[in-house]
Amino acid sequence: MNQKSVIQVKNLTKRFGTFTAVDNISFTVQKGEIFGFLGANGAGKTTAMRMLCGLSKPTEGSAIIAGFDIYQETEKIKRSIGYMSQKFSLYEDLSVNENIHFFGGIYGLSKKEIRERASLLIDKLGLKSASDKLVGSLPLGWKQKLAFSVAIFHNPKIVFLDEPTGGVDPITRRQFWDLIYEASDSGITVFVTTHYMDEATYCHRITMMVDGVIKALDTPSNLKEQYKAESIDEVFFELARNAKRKAD
């Protein structure tokens, strides 16, 4: 396998009783790649991502994340990844600064490191005047940008984003994607699930999951060509139409 691949997934399966949420998926993600994970609600995206983060144990199959085995070395994996969940995951009753210091602290960064990086980050996000405000009082768009920045604050090899831009306005979404590109340029691999098809086109490669199975995996332009579609939207409809699982 390629030296530069940071996620290697082989025949990964997760069953809950008789229900197979994720069915035998395999793929590889390269360093610095923005890897989009698409699928209808209930297609198994979140379950797959939770397994890769070490939050959920796979039933079968294997995966190597940032060079570590998903069964044996989950604690090592956790040091090398960042994660941003669907639910807002910063502490609303702590200030911007306190959140940054807390999450920096639990990843073992030194106080000095945290201080330096925090001031850079706050400048970059334009949060200088709000750095002592409680996170709960910030607008959603700012919160999401901050949550992403905190997720990559400890310089992980990979960052997992689970529908990071839900409910965010288009302008903030563009800014959010600027942050993602910046992270990717600095060598962080971005693994992102989304429902927004315009966002899918921003990804280097995308997979389409239907009923727990990967139905397509390629660059956005290749997929459009392959399905003779005008947009990723159409590709998605073409694939998701035949889904047996009802969304939600």
Next chain:
Amino acid sequence: MNTLLVLLQKEFKQIFRNTLILRMIIAMPIVQLLVMPLAADYEIKNIEIAIVDEDQTALSRQLIHHISASGYFNLVSYGANYKKALQLIEKDKAVLALQIPSNFEKDLHKEDNGGLFLAINAINGMKANVGSAYLGQIIRSFNQELRLKTTVGYALPIMPLIEIIPVNWFNPLLNYRIFMVPGILVLLVTMIGSYMCALNIVKEKEIGTIEQINVSPIKKSHFILAKLIPFWIIGQFVFTIGLFGIARLVYGIVPEGNLLIIYGFLSIYLVAILGIGLLISTYSENQQQAMSLTFFFMMIFILMGGLFTPIESMPDWAQWVASLNPVSYFIEVMRMVISKGSQWQDLKSHFVVMTLFALFFNTWALLNYKKTS
């Protein structure tokens, strides 16, 4: 930087930022300790009594005087109509109705046998019980006086009299508060430990921040310790306010025994109670579930903890349940040390049992707390 320190910093910031919790921490011991001991008083006074005096003699009046002079009774009606007295009971206006039948004095003197009839309103079982017991006592002593009077002149009384002279050890004046306050203090610490700890952890589950903790390299033990330590300290703080601020200043209760024993036991007890809170949090998905579960256990702990009713008078199965109740041990230790001045030797077994509780609940909680699903 030490991960545990970072976590602790965060917990304390969050707790002290929550003004509702802060106010509760200060107000709860003060209000509970000021209000509950005064309200939850077992000494029953002002028992409403209706007396039906059909005899209307010097003797019956003497008896009535004895009853009203005792200070326990409140004469709500006096007359010669039994029906009317019974109506008062039916209307819940009287707890007792005492009927002195018409030939009471005559029968007593001539036939050496006088009868009284007592109707008791048993809706409030405790009041009825205590009331009839008091009344029985008064009538007995009245009877004794009568006998002494009537036997004056004989060489010996017909029956030897046995008089009991009670001495109340450890609480000479039977001060109710000395009995209640230490127990209430225990309940207070128990509530703070279990509720606050359980709710705090479950809140992280509910808002989703626990996911963020679970994908981080934080060790399970660090996360749990960071949740327990703040409430352990708060528990000690609240207990100290209660013991020195309220029990001593307001009620004048000064522990007879060693404070080190009390605080030593409290320290282990808090670990056990926090373990219960932790355990509840691992079984609940949201704060509502945690509240319901904690409430369920608290009810059992409080009612079977020996605060309101003595454990010794419970049926065997209930005593068995009480022996599994950590609250009952602490209440016992508190009472023993505060009013009796019990020493380490007397309480060794309590310490052992509480340490086992602490180990048991925390191990169970730890095993049940998962970072992965």
